[in-house]
Amino acid sequence: MPNLFDPLQLGELALANRIVMAPLTRSRSKGLVPGEMAVDYYRQRATAGLIISEGAQVCAEGQGYLDTPGIHTPEQIKAWRRVTDAVHAEGGKIAVQLWHVGRISHTSFQPGGAAPVSSTAISAGGKTYTAEGFVPVSAPRALSLAEIPGVIRAFVRAAECAMEAGFDAVEVHGANGYLLDQFMRDSINDRSDDYGGSIAHRARLTLEVMSGIATAIGSGRTGLRLSPVTPVNGAGQDSDPQALFNHIAQQLAPLKLAFVHVIEGQTGGARDIAPFDYAAMRQHLGGASAWMVNNGYTREMALKAVAEGRADLVAFGRDFIANPDLVRRLRLNAQLNPLDRATLYGGDAKGYIDYPTL
Ligand code: 8OZ
Numbered sequence: 001m002p003n004l005f006d007p008l009q010l011g012e013l014a015l016a017n018r019i020v021m022a023p024l025t026r027s028r029s030k031g032l033v034p035g036e037m038a039v040d041y042y043r044q045r046a047t048a049g050l051i052i053s054e055g056a057q058v059c060a061e062g063q064g065y066l067d068t069p070g071i072h073t074p075e076q077i078k079a080w081r082r083v084t085d086a087v088h089a090e091g092g093k094i095a096v097q098l099w100h101v102g103r104i105s106h107t108s109f110q111p112g113g114a115a116p117v118s119s120t121a122i123s124a125g126g127k128t129y130t131a132e133g134f135v136p137v138s139a140p141r142a143l144s145l146a147e148i149p150g151v152i153r154a155f156v157r158a159a160e161c162a163m164e165a166g167f168d169a170v171e172v173h174g175a176n177g178y179l180l181d182q183f184m185r186d187s188i189n190d191r192s193d194d195y196g197g198s199i200a201h202r203a204r205l206t207l208e209v210m211s212g213i214a215t216a217i218g219s220g221r222t223g224l225r226l227s228p229v230t231p232v233n234g235a236g237q238d239s240d241p242q243a244l245f246n247h248i249a250q251q252l253a254p255l256k257l258a259f260v261h262v263i264e265g266q267t268g269g270a271r272d273i274a275p276f277d278y279a280a281m282r283q284h285l286g287g288a289s290a291w292m293v294n295n296g297y298t299r300e301m302a303l304k305a306v307a308e309g310r311a312d313l314v315a316f317g318r319d320f321i322a323n324p325d326l327v328r329r330l331r332l333n334a335q336l337n338p339l340d341r342a343t344l345y346g347g348d349a350k351g352y353i354d355y356p357t358l
Helices: 036-044 074-089 145-164 179-184 199-217 241-255 278-285 299-307 318-322 326-332
Strands: 008-010 013-015 019-021 050-057 094-099 127-130 133-136 169-173 222-226 259-263 290-294 313-316
Touching: 019 326, 036 074, 050 074, 050 169, 074 094, 074 145, 094 145, 145 169, 145 199, 169 199, 179 199, 199 222, 199 241, 222 241, 241 278, 259 278, 278 290, 299 313, 313 318
Parallel strands: 019 050, 019 313, 050 094, 094 169, 169 222, 222 259, 259 290, 290 313
Antiparallel strands: 008 013, 127 133
Protein backbone atom coordinates (compact mmCIF):
# COMPACT_ATOMS: atom_id res chain seq x y z
CA MET A 1 0.00 0.00 0.00
CA PRO A 2 1.34 3.48 -0.78
CA ASN A 3 2.29 5.45 2.32
CA LEU A 4 2.29 9.21 2.98
CA PHE A 5 5.81 8.97 4.42
CA ASP A 6 7.33 6.99 1.52
CA PRO A 7 9.46 8.54 -1.23
CA LEU A 8 7.85 9.43 -4.56
CA GLN A 9 9.28 10.14 -8.00
CA LEU A 10 7.39 13.26 -9.11
CA GLY A 11 8.26 13.93 -12.75
CA GLU A 12 11.99 14.77 -12.64
CA LEU A 13 11.96 15.20 -8.85
CA ALA A 14 12.83 12.49 -6.31
CA LEU A 15 10.80 13.41 -3.22
CA ALA A 16 11.59 12.08 0.26
CA ASN A 17 7.88 11.82 1.14
CA ARG A 18 4.41 12.75 -0.16
CA ILE A 19 3.82 15.64 2.23
CA VAL A 20 3.76 19.00 0.45
CA MET A 21 3.97 22.50 1.87
CA ALA A 22 1.13 24.34 0.11
CA PRO A 23 1.69 27.79 -1.45
CA LEU A 24 1.06 30.46 1.21
CA THR A 25 1.03 34.23 0.73
CA ARG A 26 2.90 35.92 3.62
CA SER A 27 3.36 39.50 2.27
CA ARG A 28 6.81 40.04 3.74
CA SER A 29 8.74 40.76 0.54
CA LYS A 30 9.79 44.41 0.78
CA GLY A 31 10.59 45.79 -2.65
CA LEU A 32 8.89 42.69 -4.15
CA VAL A 33 12.03 40.63 -3.42
CA PRO A 34 12.14 37.70 -0.95
CA GLY A 35 14.20 38.83 2.03
CA GLU A 36 16.64 37.30 4.49
CA MET A 37 13.85 35.93 6.68
CA ALA A 38 12.34 34.07 3.74
CA VAL A 39 15.58 32.06 3.48
CA ASP A 40 15.14 30.88 7.10
CA TYR A 41 11.39 30.34 6.71
CA TYR A 42 11.76 27.95 3.79
CA ARG A 43 14.91 26.29 5.17
CA GLN A 44 13.04 25.47 8.39
CA ARG A 45 10.39 23.66 6.35
CA ALA A 46 12.74 21.72 4.02
CA THR A 47 11.75 18.28 5.36
CA ALA A 48 8.55 18.57 3.32
CA GLY A 49 8.67 16.18 0.37
CA LEU A 50 8.10 19.30 -1.73
CA ILE A 51 7.76 22.97 -0.79
CA ILE A 52 5.59 25.08 -3.08
CA SER A 53 6.51 28.73 -2.55
CA GLU A 54 4.08 31.54 -1.93
CA GLY A 55 2.62 32.95 -5.14
CA ALA A 56 5.21 34.95 -7.08
CA GLN A 57 3.96 37.36 -9.74
CA VAL A 58 5.17 36.54 -13.24
CA CYS A 59 5.20 40.21 -14.29
CA ALA A 60 4.52 43.60 -12.72
CA GLU A 61 0.86 43.48 -13.83
CA GLY A 62 0.45 40.17 -11.99
CA GLN A 63 0.69 41.73 -8.52
CA GLY A 64 -2.44 42.26 -6.43
CA TYR A 65 -1.34 42.54 -2.81
CA LEU A 66 1.27 44.44 -0.82
CA ASP A 67 4.81 43.03 -0.57
CA THR A 68 4.39 39.83 -2.60
CA PRO A 69 7.57 38.62 -4.33
CA GLY A 70 8.05 38.52 -8.09
CA ILE A 71 9.95 36.02 -10.24
CA HIS A 72 10.73 38.13 -13.29
CA THR A 73 13.69 40.44 -12.53
CA PRO A 74 17.44 39.69 -12.07
CA GLU A 75 17.25 40.96 -8.47
CA GLN A 76 14.35 38.61 -7.70
CA ILE A 77 16.13 35.65 -9.31
CA LYS A 78 19.19 36.35 -7.17
CA ALA A 79 17.15 36.55 -3.97
CA TRP A 80 15.22 33.37 -4.74
CA ARG A 81 18.55 31.61 -5.42
CA ARG A 82 19.40 32.10 -1.74
CA VAL A 83 16.12 30.42 -0.81
CA THR A 84 16.54 27.44 -3.16
CA ASP A 85 20.20 26.96 -2.09
CA ALA A 86 19.12 26.88 1.57
CA VAL A 87 16.36 24.31 0.92
CA HIS A 88 18.69 22.16 -1.19
CA ALA A 89 21.40 22.28 1.49
CA GLU A 90 18.86 20.63 3.82
CA GLY A 91 18.04 17.97 1.23
CA GLY A 92 14.67 19.48 0.30
CA LYS A 93 12.90 20.24 -2.98
CA ILE A 94 11.15 23.50 -3.84
CA ALA A 95 8.83 24.70 -6.59
CA VAL A 96 7.84 28.31 -7.16
CA GLN A 97 4.20 29.21 -7.65
CA LEU A 98 3.73 31.32 -10.79
CA TRP A 99 0.97 33.84 -10.13
CA HIS A 100 -0.95 36.46 -12.10
CA VAL A 101 -3.81 37.97 -10.10
CA GLY A 102 -5.66 39.46 -13.07
CA ARG A 103 -8.49 41.64 -11.73
CA ILE A 104 -7.78 40.94 -8.03
CA SER A 105 -5.58 44.00 -7.90
CA HIS A 106 -5.45 47.72 -7.40
CA THR A 107 -4.19 50.52 -9.67
CA SER A 108 -1.53 51.39 -7.06
CA PHE A 109 0.25 48.10 -7.93
CA GLN A 110 -0.03 48.49 -11.68
CA PRO A 111 2.63 50.03 -13.94
CA GLY A 112 1.62 53.62 -14.62
CA GLY A 113 -1.38 53.29 -12.27
CA ALA A 114 -3.29 51.52 -15.05
CA ALA A 115 -6.36 49.30 -14.63
CA PRO A 116 -5.61 45.64 -13.80
CA VAL A 117 -6.17 43.22 -16.70
CA SER A 118 -8.61 40.32 -16.86
CA SER A 119 -10.84 38.29 -19.17
CA THR A 120 -13.55 40.85 -18.44
CA ALA A 121 -14.08 44.52 -17.58
CA ILE A 122 -16.39 43.59 -14.69
CA SER A 123 -15.02 44.09 -11.18
CA ALA A 124 -14.59 41.12 -8.83
CA GLY A 125 -15.85 43.20 -5.91
CA GLY A 126 -14.15 42.68 -2.59
CA LYS A 127 -10.98 44.22 -1.25
CA THR A 128 -7.25 43.84 -1.43
CA TYR A 129 -4.52 44.91 0.97
CA THR A 130 -2.38 47.86 -0.19
CA ALA A 131 0.04 50.39 1.32
CA GLU A 132 -3.11 52.30 2.38
CA GLY A 133 -4.69 49.26 4.07
CA PHE A 134 -7.73 47.34 2.76
CA VAL A 135 -9.24 49.01 -0.32
CA PRO A 136 -11.75 47.85 -2.95
CA VAL A 137 -10.14 46.09 -5.92
CA SER A 138 -9.95 48.35 -9.00
CA ALA A 139 -12.17 47.91 -12.06
CA PRO A 140 -10.29 45.79 -14.61
CA ARG A 141 -9.77 46.17 -18.35
CA ALA A 142 -10.45 43.16 -20.60
CA LEU A 143 -7.29 41.94 -22.36
CA SER A 144 -7.47 42.27 -26.14
CA LEU A 145 -6.92 39.18 -28.27
CA ALA A 146 -3.60 40.67 -29.40
CA GLU A 147 -2.37 40.94 -25.81
CA ILE A 148 -2.89 37.27 -24.90
CA PRO A 149 0.38 35.95 -26.38
CA GLY A 150 2.16 38.46 -24.12
CA VAL A 151 0.49 36.95 -21.04
CA ILE A 152 1.59 33.46 -22.11
CA ARG A 153 5.13 34.75 -22.70
CA ALA A 154 5.20 36.30 -19.21
CA PHE A 155 4.37 32.92 -17.63
CA VAL A 156 6.96 31.11 -19.78
CA ARG A 157 9.67 33.68 -19.04
CA ALA A 158 8.92 33.47 -15.33
CA ALA A 159 9.30 29.67 -15.51
CA GLU A 160 12.69 30.20 -17.16
CA CYS A 161 13.59 32.68 -14.39
CA ALA A 162 12.57 29.99 -11.86
CA MET A 163 15.04 27.54 -13.38
CA GLU A 164 17.74 30.23 -13.22
CA ALA A 165 16.86 30.77 -9.55
CA GLY A 166 17.45 27.08 -8.84
CA PHE A 167 13.86 25.93 -8.33
CA ASP A 168 13.23 22.22 -8.92
CA ALA A 169 9.85 22.88 -10.50
CA VAL A 170 7.08 25.43 -11.03
CA GLU A 171 3.42 25.32 -10.08
CA VAL A 172 1.15 27.52 -12.20
CA HIS A 173 -1.56 29.19 -10.10
CA GLY A 174 -4.75 28.38 -11.98
CA ALA A 175 -6.95 28.57 -8.87
CA ASN A 176 -8.81 30.88 -6.49
CA GLY A 177 -10.31 33.34 -8.95
CA TYR A 178 -7.02 34.76 -10.26
CA LEU A 179 -6.24 35.44 -13.94
CA LEU A 180 -6.35 31.90 -15.36
CA ASP A 181 -9.51 31.10 -13.36
CA GLN A 182 -10.96 34.38 -14.67
CA PHE A 183 -10.70 32.89 -18.15
CA MET A 184 -11.86 29.35 -17.27
CA ARG A 185 -15.13 30.13 -15.53
CA ASP A 186 -18.25 31.34 -17.32
CA SER A 187 -19.24 33.06 -14.06
CA ILE A 188 -16.48 35.59 -14.92
CA ASN A 189 -15.42 35.24 -18.57
CA ASP A 190 -17.80 37.24 -20.78
CA ARG A 191 -15.66 37.26 -23.94
CA SER A 192 -16.88 36.43 -27.42
CA ASP A 193 -13.46 35.79 -29.02
CA ASP A 194 -11.42 32.54 -29.16
CA TYR A 195 -10.74 32.76 -25.39
CA GLY A 196 -14.40 32.95 -24.28
CA GLY A 197 -17.69 31.16 -24.78
CA SER A 198 -17.27 27.39 -25.11
CA ILE A 199 -15.43 25.29 -22.54
CA ALA A 200 -12.63 24.71 -25.06
CA HIS A 201 -12.24 28.46 -25.56
CA ARG A 202 -12.27 29.26 -21.83
CA ALA A 203 -9.74 26.51 -21.05
CA ARG A 204 -7.47 27.64 -23.86
CA LEU A 205 -5.33 30.23 -22.04
CA THR A 206 -4.53 27.85 -19.17
CA LEU A 207 -3.68 25.04 -21.59
CA GLU A 208 -1.49 27.30 -23.74
CA VAL A 209 0.36 28.52 -20.64
CA MET A 210 0.94 24.93 -19.50
CA SER A 211 2.08 23.78 -22.91
CA GLY A 212 4.41 26.77 -23.28
CA ILE A 213 6.03 26.17 -19.90
CA ALA A 214 6.32 22.40 -20.39
CA THR A 215 8.10 23.01 -23.69
CA ALA A 216 10.44 25.60 -22.13
CA ILE A 217 11.50 23.86 -18.91
CA GLY A 218 10.22 20.28 -19.25
CA SER A 219 6.86 18.77 -18.30
CA GLY A 220 8.55 16.81 -15.49
CA ARG A 221 9.22 20.09 -13.70
CA THR A 222 5.79 21.60 -14.31
CA GLY A 223 2.60 21.44 -12.25
CA LEU A 224 -0.77 23.21 -12.14
CA ARG A 225 -3.05 24.19 -9.25
CA LEU A 226 -6.81 24.28 -9.80
CA SER A 227 -9.84 24.89 -7.57
CA PRO A 228 -12.94 23.75 -9.49
CA VAL A 229 -15.62 25.03 -7.10
CA THR A 230 -14.12 27.59 -4.75
CA PRO A 231 -16.13 30.83 -4.88
CA VAL A 232 -13.35 33.00 -3.40
CA ASN A 233 -12.25 36.29 -4.95
CA GLY A 234 -15.62 36.87 -6.62
CA ALA A 235 -15.28 33.72 -8.72
CA GLY A 236 -18.83 32.49 -8.07
CA GLN A 237 -19.54 29.09 -9.61
CA ASP A 238 -19.13 28.01 -13.21
CA SER A 239 -22.39 26.79 -14.78
CA ASP A 240 -20.88 23.29 -15.22
CA PRO A 241 -17.58 22.92 -13.33
CA GLN A 242 -17.49 19.15 -13.82
CA ALA A 243 -17.56 19.41 -17.61
CA LEU A 244 -15.07 22.31 -17.57
CA PHE A 245 -12.48 20.62 -15.37
CA ASN A 246 -12.94 17.17 -16.92
CA HIS A 247 -12.11 18.81 -20.25
CA ILE A 248 -9.06 20.55 -18.79
CA ALA A 249 -7.80 17.28 -17.26
CA GLN A 250 -8.30 15.47 -20.56
CA GLN A 251 -6.42 18.16 -22.49
CA LEU A 252 -3.60 18.16 -19.91
CA ALA A 253 -3.07 14.39 -20.20
CA PRO A 254 -0.83 14.48 -23.31
CA LEU A 255 1.39 17.11 -21.63
CA LYS A 256 2.32 14.59 -18.89
CA LEU A 257 2.82 17.31 -16.27
CA ALA A 258 4.62 16.33 -13.06
CA PHE A 259 1.49 17.03 -11.02
CA VAL A 260 -1.99 18.45 -10.89
CA HIS A 261 -2.85 20.05 -7.53
CA VAL A 262 -6.52 20.32 -6.69
CA ILE A 263 -8.14 22.34 -3.89
CA GLU A 264 -11.22 20.39 -2.84
CA GLY A 265 -14.18 22.66 -1.98
CA GLN A 266 -13.82 26.23 -0.77
CA THR A 267 -10.20 27.29 -0.36
CA GLY A 268 -9.46 27.36 3.36
CA GLY A 269 -13.11 26.53 4.13
CA ALA A 270 -15.89 23.99 3.61
CA ARG A 271 -14.82 20.92 1.65
CA ASP A 272 -18.45 20.32 0.60
CA ILE A 273 -19.31 23.82 -0.65
CA ALA A 274 -20.58 22.44 -3.98
CA PRO A 275 -20.90 18.98 -5.53
CA PHE A 276 -17.87 17.92 -7.58
CA ASP A 277 -16.47 14.51 -8.46
CA TYR A 278 -12.69 14.90 -8.15
CA ALA A 279 -12.09 11.20 -8.92
CA ALA A 280 -13.93 11.64 -12.24
CA MET A 281 -11.76 14.64 -13.10
CA ARG A 282 -8.66 12.62 -12.22
CA GLN A 283 -9.79 9.81 -14.53
CA HIS A 284 -9.71 12.25 -17.43
CA LEU A 285 -5.99 12.75 -16.75
CA GLY A 286 -5.56 9.03 -17.30
CA GLY A 287 -2.66 8.68 -14.85
CA ALA A 288 -0.50 11.10 -16.83
CA SER A 289 0.41 13.19 -13.75
CA ALA A 290 0.64 12.79 -9.99
CA TRP A 291 -2.53 13.88 -8.17
CA MET A 292 -1.99 16.32 -5.31
CA VAL A 293 -4.89 17.18 -2.99
CA ASN A 294 -5.38 20.02 -0.53
CA ASN A 295 -7.83 21.66 1.84
CA GLY A 296 -8.20 20.94 5.52
CA TYR A 297 -6.53 17.52 5.50
CA THR A 298 -5.82 16.03 8.91
CA ARG A 299 -3.14 13.38 9.48
CA GLU A 300 -5.79 10.65 9.41
CA MET A 301 -7.39 11.94 6.20
CA ALA A 302 -4.01 12.26 4.49
CA LEU A 303 -2.81 8.77 5.49
CA LYS A 304 -6.09 7.29 4.27
CA ALA A 305 -6.20 9.24 0.97
CA VAL A 306 -2.70 8.06 0.02
CA ALA A 307 -3.16 4.49 1.27
CA GLU A 308 -6.41 4.15 -0.71
CA GLY A 309 -4.81 5.63 -3.82
CA ARG A 310 -7.15 8.63 -3.90
CA ALA A 311 -4.12 10.94 -3.86
CA ASP A 312 -0.41 10.67 -4.61
CA LEU A 313 0.48 13.67 -2.43
CA VAL A 314 -1.22 15.82 0.18
CA ALA A 315 -0.52 19.55 0.60
CA PHE A 316 -0.82 21.18 4.02
CA GLY A 317 -1.07 24.97 4.34
CA ARG A 318 -1.89 26.41 7.75
CA ASP A 319 -0.30 23.47 9.59
CA PHE A 320 2.99 24.10 7.76
CA ILE A 321 3.01 27.77 8.76
CA ALA A 322 2.70 26.86 12.44
CA ASN A 323 4.84 23.68 12.33
CA PRO A 324 8.17 23.87 10.50
CA ASP A 325 8.74 20.22 11.46
CA LEU A 326 5.29 19.12 10.33
CA VAL A 327 6.60 15.96 8.65
CA ARG A 328 8.22 14.77 11.90
CA ARG A 329 5.13 15.63 13.91
CA LEU A 330 2.88 13.72 11.49
CA ARG A 331 5.25 10.73 11.62
CA LEU A 332 5.16 10.71 15.44
CA ASN A 333 1.49 11.65 15.62
CA ALA A 334 2.66 14.51 17.84
CA GLN A 335 0.63 17.56 18.78
CA LEU A 336 0.64 20.51 16.37
CA ASN A 337 1.32 24.16 17.23
CA PRO A 338 -1.77 26.32 16.72
CA LEU A 339 -1.73 28.98 13.98
CA ASP A 340 -1.51 32.65 14.93
CA ARG A 341 -3.79 34.35 12.39
CA ALA A 342 -2.73 37.87 13.42
CA THR A 343 0.76 37.31 11.96
CA LEU A 344 -0.24 35.65 8.67
CA TYR A 345 0.33 38.65 6.40
CA GLY A 346 3.07 41.24 6.67
CA GLY A 347 5.02 42.01 9.81
CA ASP A 348 8.32 40.57 10.96
CA ALA A 349 9.84 37.36 12.31
CA LYS A 350 6.93 36.83 14.70
CA GLY A 351 4.62 34.16 13.35
CA TYR A 352 7.04 33.63 10.45
CA ILE A 353 10.30 32.08 11.58
CA ASP A 354 9.72 31.67 15.34
CA TYR A 355 7.31 28.72 15.50
CA PRO A 356 8.97 26.05 17.69
CA THR A 357 9.97 22.56 16.57
CA LEU A 358 9.47 19.54 18.83
C1 8OZ B 1 -4.32 34.82 0.86
C2 8OZ B 1 -4.00 36.15 0.73
C3 8OZ B 1 -3.54 36.64 -0.47
C4 8OZ B 1 -3.42 35.78 -1.56
C5 8OZ B 1 -4.58 32.46 -2.88
C6 8OZ B 1 -2.56 33.61 -3.41
O1 8OZ B 1 -5.65 32.42 -2.27
C7 8OZ B 1 -3.60 33.51 -2.60
C8 8OZ B 1 -3.76 34.44 -1.42
C9 8OZ B 1 -4.20 33.97 -0.22
O2 8OZ B 1 -4.33 31.63 -3.76
